[in-house]
Amino acid sequence: MGNHSDGSPNHSGTVATAGQNEVEKFQDPGLPPHRLRLADTDPVAAKRAERQVAILFGTSVIGTLVFLVAYFAIDLGDDTTIATIRTQNLLLGLGTAFAMLGIGTGIVHWAKALMPDHEVSEERHAIRTEEDRQAAVRIVDDIVEETGIKRRPLIRNTLLGAVALAPLPALAIFGDLGPRPDKALAHTMWAPQDGKLKRLTRDPDGTPIKASDVTIGSAFHVIPEGLNELHEGKLNEKAKAVVLLMRLDPNSLHPSEGRESWSYNGIVAYSKICTHVGCPVALYEQQTHHLLCPCHQSTFDLTQECKVIFGPASRPLPQLPIAVDAEGYLVATSDFREPVGPSYWERDEHERLINS
Amino acid sequence: MSASSTAEAPFVPKTKVGSFTNFVDERVGGSGILREFGRKVFPDHWSFMFGEVALYSFVILLMSGTFLTFFFDPSMAETHYQGSYTPLYNVEMSVAYNSSLNISFDVRGGLFMRQVHHWAALLFVASLGVHMLRVFFTGAFRKPREMNWVVGGVLLILAMAAGFTGYSLPDDLLSGNGLRIIDGVIKSIPVIGTYISFFLFGGEFPGTAIIGRLYVLHILLVPALILLMIVIHLFMVVVHKHTQYPGPGRNDGNVVGYPLGPVYAAKAGGFFFIVFGVLALMAAAFTINPIWNYGPYDPSPVSAGTQPDWYIGFVDGALRLMPGVVNNFHFEWIVFGHTLTLNVLLPALVPAGIIFTVLFMYPWIERWVTKDNREHHVLDRPRNAPTRTAIGVAGFTWYCVMWAAAGSDLIATHFHVSLNDVTYWLRTLFFIGPIIAFIVTKRIALALQRKDREIALHGRETGRIVRLPHGEFIEVHAPLDEYKRYKLVGFESPAPLPAQPNEHGVVTRKEKRRAALSRWFFEDRVAPATPAELEAAHSHGHHEAIAAGDEQKSLSH
Numbered sequence: 001m002g003n004h005s006d007g008s009p010n011h012s013g014t015v016a017t018a019g020q021n022e023v024e025k026f027q028d029p030g031l032p033p034h035r036l037r038l039a040d041t042d043p044v045a046a047k048r049a050e051r052q053v054a055i056l057f058g059t060s061v062i063g064t065l066v067f068l069v070a071y072f073a074i075d076l077g078d079d080t081t082i083a084t085i086r087t088q089n090l091l092l093g094l095g096t097a098f099a100m101l102g103i104g105t106g107i108v109h110w111a112k113a114l115m116p117d118h119e120v121s122e123e124r125h126a127i128r129t130e131e132d133r134q135a136a137v138r139i140v141d142d143i144v145e146e147t148g149i150k151r152r153p154l155i156r157n158t159l160l161g162a163v164a165l166a167p168l169p170a171l172a173i174f175g176d177l178g179p180r181p182d183k184a185l186a187h188t189m190w191a192p193q194d195g196k197l198k199r200l201t202r203d204p205d206g207t208p209i210k211a212s213d214v215t216i217g218s219a220f221h222v223i224p225e226g227l228n229e230l231h232e233g234k235l236n237e238k239a240k241a242v243v244l245l246m247r248l249d250p251n252s253l254h255p256s257e258g259r260e261s262w263s264y265n266g267i268v269a270y271s272k273i274c275t276h277v278g279c280p281v282a283l284y285e286q287q288t289h290h291l292l293c294p295c296h297q298s299t300f301d302l303t304q305e306c307k308v309i310f311g312p313a314s315r316p317l318p319q320l321p322i323a324v325d326a327e328g329y330l331v332a333t334s335d336f337r338e339p340v341g342p343s344y345w346e347r348d349e350h351e352r353l354i355n356s
Numbered sequence: 357m358s359a360s361s362t363a364e365a366p367f368v369p370k371t372k373v374g375s376f377t378n379f380v381d382e383r384v385g386g387s388g389i390l391r392e393f394g395r396k397v398f399p400d401h402w403s404f405m406f407g408e409v410a411l412y413s414f415v416i417l418l419m420s421g422t423f424l425t426f427f428f429d430p431s432m433a434e435t436h437y438q439g440s441y442t443p444l445y446n447v448e449m450s451v452a453y454n455s456s457l458n459i460s461f462d463v464r465g466g467l468f469m470r471q472v473h474h475w476a477a478l479l480f481v482a483s484l485g486v487h488m489l490r491v492f493f494t495g496a497f498r499k500p501r502e503m504n505w506v507v508g509g510v511l512l513i514l515a516m517a518a519g520f521t522g523y524s525l526p527d528d529l530l531s532g533n534g535l536r537i538i539d540g541v542i543k544s545i546p547v548i549g550t551y552i553s554f555f556l557f558g559g560e561f562p563g564t565a566i567i568g569r570l571y572v573l574h575i576l577l578v579p580a581l582i583l584l585m586i587v588i589h590l591f592m593v594v595v596h597k598h599t600q601y602p603g604p605g606r607n608d609g610n611v612v613g614y615p616l617g618p619v620y621a622a623k624a625g626g627f628f629f630i631v632f633g634v635l636a637l638m639a640a641a642f643t644i645n646p647i648w649n650y651g652p653y654d655p656s657p658v659s660a661g662t663q664p665d666w667y668i669g670f671v672d673g674a675l676r677l678m679p680g681v682v683n684n685f686h687f688e689w690i691v692f693g694h695t696l697t698l699n700v701l702l703p704a705l706v707p708a709g710i711i712f713t714v715l716f717m718y719p720w721i722e723r724w725v726t727k728d729n730r731e732h733h734v735l736d737r738p739r740n741a742p743t744r745t746a747i748g749v750a751g752f753t754w755y756c757v758m759w760a761a762a763g764s765d766l767i768a769t770h771f772h773v774s775l776n777d778v779t780y781w782l783r784t785l786f787f788i789g790p791i792i793a794f795i796v797t798k799r800i801a802l803a804l805q806r807k808d809r810e811i812a813l814h815g816r817e818t819g820r821i822v823r824l825p826h827g828e829f830i831e832v833h834a835p836l837d838e839y840k841r842y843k844l845v846g847f848e849s850p851a852p853l854p855a856q857p858n859e860h861g862v863v864t865r866k867e868k869r870r871a872a873l874s875r876w877f878f879e880d881r882v883a884p885a886t887p888a889e890l891e892a893a894h895s896h897g898h899h900e901a902i903a904a905g906d907e908q909k910s911l912s913h
Contacts, residue, residue, distance in 0.1 A: 024886065024887055024888070025845075025846075025884070025886065025887075026841065026842055026845045026846065026884075026885075026886070026887055028604060028605065028607065028842060028846065029604045029605075029838040029839055029842055030604060030605045031604060031605030031612065032604055032605070032839040071464055071465060074464075075464070076440070076461070076462055076463075076464055077440075079440075080440050080461075082441070082461075085460075085461055085467060088464065088465075089467045089468050089471070089639075089640065090640050090641065091640075092465050092468045092640070093468055093471075093472075093636050093637065093639050093640020093641065094636075094637070094640050096468070096632075096633070096636035096640075097633045097634070097636040097637040097640060098633070099633075100629045100630070100632040100633030100636055101629065101630060101633030101634070101637075102633075103626070103629040104626045104627060104628065104629030104630035104631075104632070104633055105626070105630060106626070107622050107623075107625060107626030107629070108622070108623055108626040108627065108630070110622060110626075111618070111619050111622035111623045111626065112623070115618050115619045115622060116619065117614075117619070119400075119612050119613060119614060120397055120612070120613070120614070120615060121397070121605065121610045121611070121612045122396075122397040122597075122610060122611050122612075123609065123610055123611075124597055124608070124609055124610060124611055124733060127500055127595065127596070127731075174555070177555040177556070177558065178554040178555040178556070178557065178558045178559050178563075178565075179554060179558075179559050180551070180554070181550040181551060181553075181554045184559075184560055185550070185560070203656050204654075204656070221656060221657075223656070233560075235562050235653075235654070235655060236559070236560045236561070236562065236563060238654070238655045238656060239536075239560070239561055239562060239655035240560075242655060242656045272656065273655075276540065276675075276680065276699070276700065277536070277537045277539075277540025277541055277544075277675065277700055278536045278537065278539060278540040278561075279533055279536060279537065279658055280533075280655065280656055280657060280658045282656075282657060282658045282660075283660065294658055294659070294660040294661070294662060294765070295533065295537060295658065295662060296672075296675050296676045297676060297764065297765060297775060297779065298680065308680050308681050310776055310779075311676070311679070311680060311779075312675055312676060312677075312678045312679065312680045312699050312700070312703070313680045313699070314680035314681055314686050314687050314688035314697065314699045315680075315686075315688055341540070342539070342540035342543050342544065342697070342700065343543065343544060343688055343695045343697035343700070344543035344544070344549055344550045344553075344695060344697075345543075345545075345546055345547055345548075345549055345550055345694050345695060345696075346550055346694065346695070347695040348690050348693055348694060348695045349693060349694065352693075
């Protein structure tokens with residue numbers, strides 16, 4: 001009994017036994033006696049605390065002055081260096097910090113050292129009294145009675161109908177927030193225009209790429225010809241059309257049926273927009289022929305037509321069919337054969353549309 | 357001064373200040389308000405500060421944010437940068453990004469305000485989260501505060517919304533990729549996803565509308581809702597009065613603490629300046645969101661090691677953890693000719709959905725299990741509610757696993773481990789982490805309760821070793837005074853509540869489920885020490901006697 005080194009519940013009484021809750025409880029001894037602080041009894045200590053508070057407030061004044069000096073003495077002109085901006089930022093921040101901390105710590109120190117620290121007790125009151133409840137019920141009954149809404153169901157029902165319909169215009173008026181999604185997501189700029197195949201050009205300067213410039217192991221960030229000349233919706237088109245171009249040993253590519261002609265001499269082009277949630281798949285591991293998305297680490301294997309081998313993506317990256325034109329530049333022979341980027345509800349429908 | 361005269365004699369102020377306050381008082385009745393609130397009692401504890409930090413961060417957000425609106429231009433029109441940051445000179449960018457750069461480099465104090473604003477936003481969400489953990493673990497959400505708990509949960513969601521809308525405004529590469537991810541997630545919603553995306557962006561991603569729209573949400577709608585919720589929150593705090601920690605003199609019928617004036621007002625008011633000062637210090641010394649390093653948004657580039665702001669991390673982490681393909685099983689399905697992309701939809705919605713659903717419902721779950729309809733104003737020490745504490749830690753662990761997953765690439769590069777292995781481990785922890793956390797936490801809580809019992813009954817160890825005349829060594833235990841002891845014994849330890857028949861004498865299936873849950877909650881329990889046990893401990897194992905005096909030396913070990 002009472003052996004505290006024995007953790008067994010049966011011995012230490014830690015297992016509740018029948019009737020234990022009724023065993024008398026410890027009585028609340030009430031608030032502990034108040035203990036005086038040094039500053040309460042010793043005038044010297046109180047005086048010292050007073051000086052400390054004043055010093056803290058004084059620090060705040062200095063902080064404010066530091067801020068003002070840093071603001072007016074350092075002017076930002078055209079020839080300002082980053083170092084100057086950093087210095088000014090530091091001084092403005094330190095000034096503000098001291099100005100604020102001086103006031104804050106001063107007040108708190110004042111409250112803790114010099115203001116009464118005697119805890120007081122206050123009664124709580126019922127949040128709702130029964131008397132109030134009954135009075136409220138009477139009032140509501142009277143109000144309902146005076147409106148007569150219970151006796152006149154015609155009024156009630158027409159009002160309910162009207163109120164239920166009234167918010168519809170408020171919803172409808174947002175209808176022009178955006179256009180209805182049409183087939184825009186199904187197409188990109190790569191589609192040949194007036195029979196002319198689009199050249200693959202470098203991102204961002206837009207210079208065309210000669211097939212002979214693409215050495216084995218190299219990778220190019222590619223945009224379609226004409227993208228930079230767009231005035232409207234340039235980013236929208238770029239967000240769908242960006243492509244990664246790589247050259248591998250042709251023997252390591254294993255094109256599936258129907259895709260044999262989509263590459264040229266080991267050069268392949270894949271959409272750079274991740275099929276997961278649309279980040280650019282910007283990392284190319286030359287040795288393993290893996291493409292990695294830095295946002296969520298989806299990994300695609302170039303030698304298996306960009307099949308997903310790790311991470312949250314579920315679909316391979318779409319491949320862009322390419323060839324070489326008469327001048328030796330790389331061109332896209334058609335648009336992507338499926339929608340690029342993250343999946344959406346109508347995606348499968350769009351894919352069937354593209355291939356029909 | 358002395359208005360103690362009869363009612364007919366009107367009060368005549370004697371000083372200038374007096375006549376001014378009297379003028380106002382006669383018209384708005386300030387005396388009554390002051391009488392009600394001037395000495396209102398507030399309990400004091402360091403853990404009550406988190407809510408204050410959140411409130412003050414919000415005030416600082418409003419102030420610094422207002423300054424930023426004077427210089428920020430939320431337009432997505434194209435322009436060429438002409439400001440003083442030379443690496444980006446003449447680069448094509450949006451007006452929004454251009455004006456963010458100008459705030460940083462060409463407006464004096466602009467960079468400071470931007471950094472204060474961003475740090476305050478991070479602190480706002482963090483302090484809200486910690487405040488909610490405090491409220492959960494101490495049981496402060498119990499009746500009558502369930503509704504205020506819900507308001508707090510809404511505030512947390514609004515704070516995250518405010519953070520994300522603001523994060524996107526500079527239109528830099530990092531936040532643009534964040535929007536791209538949001539767009540991808542929205543598009544994964546069945547049936548209406550594509551419509552929502554087109555409506556939000558005003559057409560295809562990224563369009564030219566989104567920054568302006570987020571701007572209105574960020575500076576008008578979301579802050580207005582936050583302000584409204586804060587008003588409701590604080591109003592309910594006044595109605596309920598603050599909770600207090602258990603201790604001598606504190607019970608559900610009273611509130612013990614410092615009066616509002618002067619001590620509490622001084623401490624709380626002073627604390628505002630301290631929060632502001634600390635945020636200013638951070639903004640001075642630590643760079644946050646250096647948008648000039650990222651460049652303007654462009655759908656093509658992305659930098660490795662990209663991170664969202666910390667509070668979005670758990671959703672991003674969940675997106676990373678979800679496998680898209682498992683052994684040739686694809687999580688993207690074609691359902692009646694439509695694409696259902698569960699590899700995005702599930703991680704984006706399900707974990708956050710579970711966390712917030714349980715969070716909002718928890719007060720009602722616990723009330724149903726315990727059938728406890730009493731008001732609670734005295735908090736639980738977390739150890740005294742072992743199952744609740746364990747549930748909280750399990751949920752927190754789950755959140756942290758997802759949060760860590762948002763940095764899986766950084767974990768891999770910093771600790772030189774394989775990224776794939778980090779992901780596999782975190783996937784495992786996603787499922788077993790909360791279970792381990794639950795078991796460990798519950799055992800620790802029960803052990804701490806036993807230790808409390810031990811100390812209450814036998815006193816604390818003094819480290820003094822005494823040799824008794826017959827050669828035995830004992831350690832002297834010092835008895836607790838009654839105030840310290842009451843803190844250790846003054847709690848309730850509910851027992852499992854068996855299923856009870858309803859008014860028809862039937863034990864319903866729901867009631868059986870409740871009883872099973874009640875058993876699960878309370879079957880492992882440690883009862884508070886009772887006076888009888890203390891008496892028994894005194895008469896049997898009397899280590900304290902030696903310290904207390906020299907009455908009897910019957911010792912048993």
